[in-house]
Amino acid sequence: MPAPQDPRNLPIRQQMEALIRRKQAEITQGLESIDTVKFHADTWTRGNDGGGGTSMVIQDGTTFEKGGVNVSVVYGQLSPAAVSAMKADHKNLRLPEDPKTGLPVTDG
Structure with missing residues (x-):
């Protein structure tokens, strides 16, 4: 085993x-x-x-x-709209190279 x-x-x-x-x-x-x-x-x-x-x-x-x-x-992907909303309070949040893809909710 x-x-x-x-x-x-x-x-x-x-x-x-x-x-x-x-x-x-x-x-x-x-x-x-x-x-x-x-x-x-x-x-x-x-x-x-x-x-x-x-x-x-x-x-x-x-x-x-x-x-x-x-x-x-x-877990999953944050939509581009959610990323934009979060960016208002988190100036250092990095956006993905393709803003249409969103961001992962976790790093897996």
Whole structure:
């Protein structure tokens, strides 16, 4: 069996996503330990290659009437209009060579 990949070698976006998902699991497990019901997970995706997330909801327990612990991971291209709007407050934002392409939301 191959050794699992060292997470420190992954792109920073993937490292951050893994951290946030671990924290979501820790939080939901901790809250479940003080209630009589479990969280229900709803996992979703944003298009073919734009991210996704997991919504975790707990309800009708003895401790919590209703609560949620959600994670959203979104990536893709900022439209040229969004880049122009951001440039108003971020003068040092570099524009792409072809302004019609927009900017990536993450560096992948």
